Amino acid sequence: MKRLADILEQRISAALQKVTGQAFAAMVRVAAEPKFGDYQANGVMAAAKQAKTNPRQLAEQVVAALDIQDICEKPEIAGPGFINLRLKDSFLAARLLEMNTDKDRLGVEKTDTPQTVVVDYSGPNIAKQMHVGHLRSTIIGDCIARMYDFEGHTVIRQNHIGDWGTQFGMLCALFDERFLQISDVTPTRKILGELEAFYIEAKKRFDSDEQFANTARFAVAGLHSGEGPWRTYWESIVRESERHYCEIYEKLSVTLKDKDIRGESFYADKLADVVQTLKQNGLAVESEGAICIFPEGFKNKEGEPLPVIIQKSDGAFLYATTDLAALQFRVQELHADTIIYVTDARQAQHFAMLFAVAKMAGWTDDTIELMHITFGTMLGEDGTPFKTRTGGTVKLKDLLDEAVQRAAAVVEAKNPDLPAEQKASIARAVGIGAVKYADYSNNRNSDYIFSFDKMLAMEGNTAPYMQYAYARIKSIERKAAGKDVDIEGELAGITTLTFTDEAEKDLAKLLIRYDQAIDAAVRECRPNYLTGYLYDLSQAFSRFYSACPVLQADARQRPLRLLLCDLTARTIRHGLSELLGIEVVEQM
């Protein structure tokens, strides 16, 4: 099913071409107000200006040349030269019926130019527990990966975890001290059970105990050379950490799996080559004792060229080195057409420089797209970076647990008679959904204020609003049997649809726009376009629900209403659960 907005764009552009002899964009948009119709074309005014003709007159000619009666009522010309379009009932009905036959994709077409897309997201530093700072990259990246997937691209998720570096020396040192002989995984868990505390203690010892610090440095050397027990310790720590964050991913319905892990350690033995290559091709030079590359256009405080440092004066490599190795790997081994990095906005300059270096080195060219998808900081209710009352970082697990707990209280208040197990599962879906949705629904570039009270108020533009709309539809379906309504039978037997209420049409018009919403969201990697659509859809449904009885509707009205319910439920479920990773519930 071709996107309606695209069809309209093409038809009107064609008419413009016919009239003016030139190519102009029709600039079709959803109408600003219902009284202007359903869609409007704004392109005539710009075209008239360029062609130096009267816009109203041009609009008349365009409308006269326009072949569109299969889709719209007679177009109207308004204002300085807008062309207003109103969809025909017959067209709406045809689209709905087409969606009805496409259970999986709701009429959303796959891309005709599939690509290999690498999405790099989440990337926790595994020495520590995941905290709120990891939330945005994890879920925004996941939504991007899901959307690209759905559009038919080959998506390669990459979890670039921080599993290498000097901090692992001190962790191994403490590990060594705590447990000299690792026999199986159980004692490992015991030692690392409170990973955060383990890290803090190691850090404390490292800073205060000279002998311990020496052991830590010795451990780093051992890690690199592979001598001694250090690799084994390291593996235990890494494995234990992975267990921890895979648990969080599962809680969050994030699609990252073990196979997506490709941490810093993976690139460790490639770093020397990267530096060597860049030296050989003359890009990397020594400066103040470090090996640097100076991409054009970047300056430091003194206005001098700013370097990307790839090797410190002591010989050690840096994260820029690892990032370059990863970039090269993704292009050359994973054959990426597009690489999307989902990290916070503070790293914008780092990635800009990185991309510049990759281009200088000839690793990428104009056929490969490198995107840094940025997002703002999560703030507490006082507007400062989000912390616990005592000033510590908030652990992701604690935050999610609290959300679920709060949701459980609401479920208990609203629906105390449900079985305990079902109440618990609703609380999970609602609580986690609320946290994710609050993040998704904001423009990712702005900092946003995290507030349990707001996101779990469960009124207005929140995940529960949509989950509720979905649950109401499911409730209708459950009641249907008792009222001798055979939904499946009626849906299968529909041949014509009759609109008798504006609320039906408003809902239908939104339903057929799902493809457009996804397209906008994926094009700019902005999940909030998708949440905005789903909210509009749910609102249209709620209006429809209060205006139009379904099961009691007469035989003429009921097929359409059943179809609208079914398509709405499927769209909400698909949007929430397949694209945003937010669970839906049958009852709430």
Place this chain on the structure above:
RNA sequence: GCGCCCGUAGCUCAGCCGGAUAGAGCAACGGAUUUCUAAUCCGUAGGUCAGGGGUUCGAAUCCCUUCGGGCGUGCCA
């Protein structure tokens, strides 16, 4: 100093390539339930889109500038 992001209703935020009278939610006020879940719906009120200038048929949106906030700016990631 330079660079990036941000400034929209009392609060939290949308506003897609410049389009018609700038939109939601929360809070406030008033209404709606013998009928499929009221976690809902309908209505009222609320704005110098930080200020100024420019581009043009048209600017919250693009450009310049001032103010205010955040972040980054050579060996952390």
